[in-house]
Structure formats: structure tokens, C-alpha cells
Amino acid sequence: MIARALTIAGSDSGGGAGIQADLKTFTVRNVFGMSALTAITAQNTLGVEDIHPIPLEMIEKQIEMVITDLGVDAVKTGMMGTAPVIELVARKLKEHSVKQLVVDPVMIAKGGAKLLENDAAHALVTELIPLATIITPNIPEAEVILERKIQTVADMTEAAKALVELGAKAAIVKGGHFEGDPTDILYDGTEIYTFPGKRIETRHTHGTGCTFAACITAELAKGNSLVESVETAKAYITAAIKEELGLGQGHGPTNHWAYQGEQS
Numbered sequence: 273m274i275a276r277a278l279t280i281a282g283s284d285s286g287g288g289a290g291i292q293a294d295l296k297t298f299t300v301r302n303v304f305g306m307s308a309l310t311a312i313t314a315q316n317t318l319g320v321e322d323i324h325p326i327p328l329e330m331i332e333k334q335i336e337m338v339i340t341d342l343g344v345d346a347v348k349t350g351m352m353g354t355a356p357v358i359e360l361v362a363r364k365l366k367e368h369s370v371k372q373l374v375v376d377p378v379m380i381a382k383g384g385a386k387l388l389e390n391d392a393a394h395a396l397v398t399e400l401i402p403l404a405t406i407i408t409p410n411i412p413e414a415e416v417i418l419e420r421k422i423q424t425v426a427d428m429t430e431a432a433k434a435l436v437e438l439g440a441k442a443a444i445v446k447g448g449h450f451e452g453d454p455t456d457i458l459y460d461g462t463e464i465y466t467f468p469g470k471r472i473e474t475r476h477t478h479g480t481g482c483t484f485a486a487c488i489t490a491e492l493a494k495g496n497s498l499v500e501s502v503e504t505a506k507a508y509i510t511a512a513i514k515e516e517l518g519l520g521q522g523h524g525p526t527n528h529w530a531y532q533g534e535q536s
């Protein structure tokens with residue numbers, strides 16, 4: 273049977289981030305994708321114009337309909353918006369004993385728009401992180417969650433360990449926001465793994481975090497190990513940034529078709 277993945281996230285009308293990035297990534301990685309929308313955003317490569325939150329009952333019904341009928345092998349969370357949404361999603365994931373959960377703690381869009389309310393970071397820590405197979409913060413997100421500055425690769429390593437102490441089985445701190453080459457640091461509760469990258473000079477990096485986490489989710493859904501899943505995701509996002517599509521006047525989307533690597 274084909275592997276199934278569910279994204280619980282916001283819609284990006286521009287198609288580069290949010291559920292659109294997730295569903296494209298799932299498809300390209302040979303996984304059947306499903307979605308539960310938490311918000312609709314009106315955005316393009318220049319920024320977020322408006323956000324329309326989805327009522328809690330409607331978020332709950334989407335999750336319920338999908339899980340009770342089609343079933344899921346892995347779930348990814350993206351833009352949650354508020355603490356009550358995080359609490360609801362955590363409750364549903366526990367109710368359905370979801371085994372593979374990738375938490376992308378989306379907080380601020382590339383253009384600066386706030387995608388998570390300030391008081392909701394606490395709910396991430398208490399509700400969602402303890403359920404996570406892996407949490408995938410960028411550096412500013414890890415700084416907010418851990419209430420500390422991250423300035424060096426050593427700080428990233430300590431941050432990944434601290435995120436696991438908060439209850440996640442594993443954590444990868446992404447280096448896209450550092451100057452120079454972007455190195456990502458994974459801690460799986462036992463070992464530290466370093467994923468070095470070469471910085472690609474481009475403005476087309478809208479949705480890199482969503483695409484990266486969605487690829488990890490797809491690979492986990494197919495039964496691959498955590499480290500294999502992250503390795504594939506790193507190769508996938510690197511190709512997706514490199515082979516840019518040149519769309520839009522601002523931060524354009526990545527190329528979700530770019531990666532020709534193995535399909536398992």
C-alpha cells in the first residue's frame with residue numbers, strides 16, 4: 273500500500289510554502305498527501321497580505337475525517353497560529369496515537385509576517401514537542417523556544433540536545449539563517465549528526481523549511497530511518513534551492529521537482 277502523510281498547516285496562496293509545499297513534496301516523494309488547514313493566508317513571493325484563521329471545530333473535523341478513514345503513516349505540523357490550535361492538534365494526535373510526527377515550529381515568514389502568536393511558543397513546548405519524532409526549528413525559532421542566543425555551531429549542538437530534553441525524540445537545528453555555509457545539526461537522543469551544505473546564492477528560498485520538513489515526513493512515512501530521512505531531505509532541499517524556478521518578484525519558491533535521487 274502507498275505510504276500516507278498528513279500535513280496540518282496553513283495554506284500559502286503563492287504555492288511555495290505551507291500545505292502547498294508539503295503536498296507537492298509528498299507527491300514527488302511517492303507518498304499520498306492529505307491536509308488539515310489551520311489558516312488561509314493571502315501571500316505571494318513579496319509577503320503575507322492577510323491571514324484568515326480556520327475555526328477550531330473545522331480543524332478538528334479535518335483531522336478526524338482523514339485519520340479515521342484513510343489513515344496516516346506520518347504527520348507534519350507547520351503554521352499553527354495560536355495556542356488553542358496547538359492544544360487541539362496535540363489532543364487529536366494523542367487520541368489517534370500518531371507514531372511519526374514532524375514538528376516544524378513555524379513562527380515568522382521570510383517577509384517578516386507573524387505566523388505564530390507570541391504567547392503560543394509555550395504551548396509548543398508543553399503540548400507538541402513531547403509528541404515529536406523530530407522538531408525542525410531554524411535558528412530564530414530555536415532561540416524563541418529555548419530562550420537563549422544561538423551564535424555558533426556549538427550553540428546549535430547544545431540547542432538540539434536541549435530540544436530533546438524538552439521531550440522530542442530528535443531535533444535538527446537548521447543553519448539557513450547563519451552567514452556562510454548552512455550546516456544543520458541533528459541530535460537523535462544518542463548521537464550528533466552534522467549535515468554540511470554549501471550556501472547557494474539566491475533569493476528563491478521561500479518555503480525551504482516547509483519543503484525540508486515535508487521531505488523528512490514523506491521518508492518517515494515510507495518506513496525509512498530518521499537519519500536516512502534527514503539525509504534525503506537535505507539532498508532534496510539543496511537541489512530544490514539550486515534549480516530555482518525564477519518565479520515572482522520577491523523570495524520565490526523552490527523547485528519541488530528538482531531532486532532525482534532514489535525513491536524508496
Ligand SMILES: Nc1ncnc2c1ncn2[C@@H]1O[C@H](COP(=O)(O)OP(=O)(O)OP(=O)(O)O)[C@@H](O)[C@H]1O
Nearest residue numbers: 410446447448449454470471472479480481482484
Ligand atoms: N541559501 C541556501 N543554500 C543552501 N542551503 C540552504 C540555503 N538556505 C537554507 N538552506 C537549507 O535549507 C533547509 C531549510 O533551512 P532554513 O534555515 O532556510 O529553514 P527555515 O528558515 O525554516 O525556512 P522557511 O522559513 O523559509 O520555510 C536547511 O537544510 C538549510 O540548511
Ligand SMILES: Cc1ncc(COP(=O)(O)O)c(N)n1
Nearest residue numbers: 282283289290381382478479
Ligand atoms: C502558510 C505558511 N506556512 C509557512 C510559511 C513559512 O515559509 P517562509 O518562512 O519561507 O515564508 C509561510 N510563509 N506560509
